[in-house]
Amino acid sequence: MKIRVRFTKSGPMKFIGHLDVMHFFQQLLRRSGIPIAYSTGMSPHQIMSFALPLGIGLESVGEYMDIEINEAVPSLQAVECMNRHSVEGIEILSFKALPEGALNAMASxxxxxxxxxxxxxxxxxxxxxxxxxxxxxxxxxxxxxxxxxxxxxxxxxxxxxxxxxxxxxxxxxxxxxxxxxxxxxxxxxxxxxxxxxxxxxxxxxxxxxxxxxxxxxxLKSLDSIGSDIDDQGDNNRV
Known part of the structure; x- marks a missing residue:
């Protein structure tokens, strides 16, 4: 299942570069228990991509990361859990399932x-x-x-x-x-x-x-492409 995560980047985190943000989210997903999917091959890595890297020193309330997960997680639960394990300056705003065939945020x-x-x-x-x-x-x-x-x-x-x-x-x-x-x-x-x-x-x-x-x-917001996942693992189109 492909997921789009919207998050903020502010405060001390605005001085963190893109590669460090990526490493932060790799750890955050593990700590939060999100069943992230991994690539195959000799060196498996978490399947994730970001829409458009933000310049150092800039803040944002509209950053996007696309990931793949192995099983459905209710959106509300995922947002609450990730925020519980996050740090000052990174807040998760939404966690939505992407429709079949949707381009990733980086490409779209x-x-x-x-x-x-x-x-x-x-x-x-x-x-x-x-x-x-x-x-x-x-x-x-x-x-x-x-x-x-x-x-x-x-x-x-x-x-x-x-x-x-x-x-x-x-x-x-x-x-x-x-x-x-x-x-x-x-x-x-x-x-x-x-x-x-x-x-x-x-x-x-x-x-x-x-x-x-x-x-x-x-133009459509990248946040409008996906849909929330309810407690039964179903997608609720909004």
Whole structure:
């Protein structure tokens, strides 16, 4: 049975890298008694994958892990047990059975919501709403996007699906995944550049709110794909 787990990452755990998060969940599943399935072969390992690794220092209330289990576990029981054995900064929010044929979260994620705030003393002097509107009224928004192997100029305007500006924060819906991936830091760099202001490396407080699958006009939360498991081991579609 394939399971999707939604969890948070905050507090001290936001400084833990992706590999350490994976190792943490391997231990958490064992401590919680979840009947996790293992791969076959010379070196069996727990079958798990994560939707989209979160950058170090970022918080999230919408992280996803897919696993396979050997027998059904009631969703409420699994959530309670995993939270009992978890640590500060990691909270399990849901434990849902995936439908037959569903793609794993890593392969299906196409967009994500972010909240971008500012550390004390770093709130910009310019109006966020006016600046964002002016920036994205342009025909293109070109920035220098760096990868591990190269860097190139990229028009990020088509990759910013929507935004909402407040006095002290922004809400961004961005393209994410294996095809077109954009980080909120890059949007903020473009915004500050448009206003002629330098962005300090430590100015931002970024939280991922959720991740989605589907096309731009038909996005669905990764949390909406599965269904809860009741005490009899049945899936209750929600």
């Amino acid at each position: 994620v196409t967009a994500a919501d972010y909240e971008v705030g500012f550390r004390e003393g770093f709130l910009p002097s310019f109006d966020l709403s006016a600046a964002m509107t002016g920036l994205f009224e342009r025909d293109s928004v070109t920035v220098l996007k760096k990868t591990k192997k190269s860097e190139k100029e990229t028009d990020i305007k088509p990759l910013v699906y929507s935004f909402e500006a407040f006095k002290d924060r922004l809400l961004l819906k961005l393209s994410c995944g294996s095809v077109d991936n954009i980080k909120p830091e890059l949007v903020m760099k473009a915004l500050y550049g448009y206003h002629g202001t330098e962005l300090c490396d430590y100015a931002l407080r970024i939280k991922r709110l959720d991740m989605y699958t589907g096309e731009r006009d038909e």
